[in-house]
């Protein structure tokens with residue numbers, strides 16, 4: 001029995017129309033309490049026009065989209081109320097629905113129900129959330145592939161073949177007197193586990209390549225005061241976000257900005273010139289800058305013709321970094337292998353190319369991949385357990401020990417698609433979704 005849940009699916013802001021979404025066993029009954037027609041008696045479910053009422057009072061003129069289970073996103077009876085997009089109206093409709101038996105949906109509860117009712121698997125559910133949160137087209141397109149179920153389809157045969165090995169091993173354990181079965185099985189285990197491992201490793205490799213489009217990268221800009229760090233941030237994000245002056249110490253706080261680098265969402269941190277300072281406010285900025293640098297995937301170490309600050313360079317030299325010489329427009333000499341830019345003149349293409357090279361950003365290949373942290377983590381665990389199984393088999397360990405590792409790999413496979421302990425696992429995942437999705 002699923003309670004009837006309700007949420008606003010469109011932004012809580014003034015707009016032409018708003019969509020209030022409902023789902024649950026008693027959904028039609030709840031809506032009928034507040035609608036001009038009794039939906040439970042209507043033969044045609046589809047689209048209905050009428051008024052939402054609080055008692056005798058009309059609240060708004062609306063259109064209802066009525067979905068009958070299992071033909072809805074959640075797999076339950078569902079209604080979408082299309083109302084006028086005023087917050088006053090939306091709040092009134094919501095409160096009259098709550099008064100009549102619905103309750104507010106929690107984050108991701110609609111998707112969670114679709115999952116629990118078997119309409120989508122966990123990878124598809126995650127894809128919906130990833131798609132809503134995508135900030136580049138490439139990242140959205142990658143999620144779209146998973147949303148259609150392509151990614152899960154790719155993985156199911158792998159899961160099934162692990163299950164098959166397990167059932168063969170069961171025969172060996174249950175009938176140990178047939179010694180020749182065990183000998184063939186050992187070879188079989190090695191061959192089959194080897195093949196599966198190969199496939200898993202390809203999935204990990206592809207996923208790692210695409211992960212960057214989902215997660216994005218963090219780049220910190222570091223350098224002495226006045227070398228042009230803020231100018232570089234502004235040039236990269238095409239916006240005058242950080243204040244640029246010729247006064248050293250202008251940037252006190254870390255200024256952040258985003259841009260799209262060939263489909264990869266890049267998050268930039270323009271740091272305060274890191275130097276010893278008596279000024280308390282500046283010192284706080286410097287501490288924050290150091291933190292941003294530690295967390296960065298790449299550091300742009302900006303210099304001008306005043307040379308390198310070695311103390312500062314020591315701070316970042318063990319991290320992935322690029323030394324960038326700025327103010328190329330007023331510097332006449334050139335060292336062959338260095339990167340020269342002019343942030344002020346937006347002449348930064350050589351740096352963009354170098355960043356792509358350092359972070360391995362090429363053309364995105366849109367194909368089914370497991371590319372979020374959870375999915376890749378599980379694939380890596382599977383890789384570990386299968387390698388264990390192969391090692392134990394090679395060392396002639398007892399078959400029941402080998403089967404423990406294979407069983408672990410199988411459990412991981414179930415986790416990946418969300419077929420294990422549905423309830424515990426998903427609460428955590430769906431809580432990251434928006435309300436109304």
Ligand SMILES: Nc1nc2c(ncn2[C@@H]2O[C@H](COP(=O)(O)OP(=O)(O)O)[C@@H](O)[C@H]2O)c(=O)[nH]1
Pocket residue numbers: 223224225226227228229230231232243244245246247248249250251273326327328329330341342343344345
């Ligand atoms: N000639 C020249 N001046 C620049 C360039 N980039 C920045 N500047 C100047 O250098 C000064 C310091 O720039 P700013 O971006 O505030 O440096 P920050 O302290 O490192 O953030 C400003 O006067 C900028 O106009 C550049 O590419 N060429």
Ligand SMILES: [Mg+2]
Pocket residue numbers: 229230231242243244250251
């Ligand atoms: Mg600055």
